[in-house]
Amino acid sequence: MTGRRSDDLAKEDVADLAALVIDNVSGEVIAYVGNASAGRERPGAQVDIAAAPRSTGSILKPFLYAAALEEGIILPRTLLPDIPVNLGGFAPQNFDRQFYGAVPAAEALARSLNVPAVFLLRQYGVAKFHALLQEAGLTTLTADAGHYGLSLILGGGEGRLNEITAAYSALVRHYLATTTGSGAKTAPGAPGKAKKDVPGAKTGSPAPGSWNPVALWYTFEALKEVNRPDELDWRLIRSVRKAAWKTGTSYGFRDAWAVGVTPDWAVGVWTGNAAGQGVPGLTGARTAGPVLFDILNLLPADENWFPDPGGSFVADAPQDDKRQGVWAQVCPLSGMLAGPDCPESETVLIPAAGLESEACPYHRDGDFVLPPAMEWFYKPHHPEYIGARKSNSERAVEFIYPASGTTLSLPRQLDGTVEGVVFRAAHHRPDATLWWHLDQTYVGETRFLHQLRLAPDPGLHTLTVVDQQGNTASIGFEVK
Ligand SMILES: [Zn+2]
Structure with missing residues (x-):
């Protein structure tokens, strides 16, 4: 065979x-x-x-x-x-x-x-x-x-x-x-x-x-x-x-x-x-x-699939046994332990150590809000996602491209001129305005769609964006 x-x-x-x-x-x-x-x-x-x-x-x-x-x-x-x-x-x-x-x-x-x-x-x-x-x-x-x-x-x-x-x-x-x-x-x-x-x-x-x-x-x-x-x-x-x-x-x-x-x-x-x-x-x-x-x-067929772990299988194990399973309240959207702001929760069997895991950080004031970069990529695949309905000053803006610490080589056209690279940022509020600064020098302003083409000289750079409320995000990168 x-x-x-x-x-x-x-x-x-x-x-x-x-x-x-x-x-x-x-x-x-x-x-x-x-x-x-x-x-x-x-x-x-x-x-x-x-x-x-x-x-x-x-x-x-x-x-x-x-x-x-x-x-x-x-x-x-x-x-x-x-x-x-x-x-x-x-x-x-x-x-x-x-x-x-x-x-x-x-x-x-x-x-x-x-x-x-x-x-x-x-x-x-x-x-x-x-x-x-x-x-x-x-x-x-x-x-x-x-x-x-x-x-x-x-x-x-x-x-x-x-x-x-x-x-x-x-x-x-x-x-x-x-x-x-x-x-x-x-x-x-x-x-x-x-x-x-x-x-x-x-x-x-x-x-x-x-x-x-x-x-x-x-x-x-x-x-x-x-x-x-x-x-x-x-x-x-x-x-x-x-x-x-x-x-x-x-x-x-x-x-x-x-x-x-x-x-x-x-x-x-x-x-x-x-x-x-x-x-x-x-x-x-x-x-x-x-x-x-x-x-x-x-191969000969299995009689059964894996038995459901249920909850009784380690009933006689000591409480601190890492083989223990426990039932916990979990936020269905983040999959993490439900916090006080999660509007819904479901009861899920988890390994006992999961009780020490982090509670859902994404539900606040009834809204499910991902950090801006996650949100930017998540939204197109999740039409049900709404995001922040109120202004949310914490991590309001993030860079999407490039990731901090990246080394970029700028593409050249046939005549040798440098094309530049499109930098992208995301803001929680769709109508936000961002002001862009390359190494402390103002280089442009964006609204709705936050992308800007830049061709920095070779070397290390810092790019910063600022919104109307003074929220900022920065990345460091290198151009070769
Ligand atoms: Zn939640």
Whole structure:
């Protein structure tokens, strides 16, 4: 079967395909294809790609979501920023090169948005995430955390398909052990389970501490959403079996990943070229995804989907147990703990640590108001958004482009003249007037649409805008 898919992919210059299946209850690898097209005569054909370190793309994002939930850094649907940002020279982009302003964390994971993931990793901490991945059994992240930085969540590090699939499988095992009691008896490392004939594959995986089952449940739920308009219309694929799955595409379209879990199985697929060349259109969803579902459809059906974590499963756990789940009042718009100004709230099961998370900062005087830059990108996707009805002096104005700290190179026309760059700002009030100052020198005025074309000289600059009320925003940037 992988042979047939491999033939299809070869027509599109995708030479190599690796896949493996893990039985989640035992942690055993039950099928392993190091390279589906190993017989073909060409470079890389004999490489066991399932055990080869490859750029991870987005395939590690679920671990960050689960960990941030578990620690109460976010709740399941906390709004994460999706705006242009420059973090020490690192300016992440989404796959579709768009910004959405603010996106609920679960949706950001399901749609695999890069910018919210980078914001989340910054909040969670690169060093802590790096340690978590190592603990989860990824042996390839041997450099220190600073080497990868925030790109760790976007494929800045390498991983092996067999280890990553085993880490996904371990999440399921943890979940089932806490929610049903099954799985615990056959946890990884159980004697007699080692399968030495499988190259490079460990049996099960090292158990990464104890996961909060509520955090894992939301992770599986988010990954169940087949909502990836940026990559492929999944409604075109027939008989898609229910799975919690994630795709990954590395920089330059060199690696396409898909890893999926059901209560019984974890399936990992990698496609690409072992020799390394990129293939336009090679994405996890388009090339690895169909193989993942082919394999899932061959496996015996699960009896049930993941059991709902309910609330009783940790009833006997001590109050400070991090596995505890609690019910909390959550603001439906921000996804954060409901504050006194939130007009509505809903009761949501969250990991216990979530009680310490931040309350909704966006509801004030009955209005739901995002900071200006978030608002600017959010509004076009949310026609129901009203914003501030009264003048709101706090953070009334923000820059949209460029992000502070950016280095710009100004485009030149054919005759050598510098074209300049359009700077953009946003104000809460639609009729606000802004006065613009470049390095303390007045350069222009805007109303309604706050954009101004400037061609500053090479060097460091500060751009400031001021409104009628004296609210200001500033950015520093460099022109090369
Ligand atoms: Zn609120």
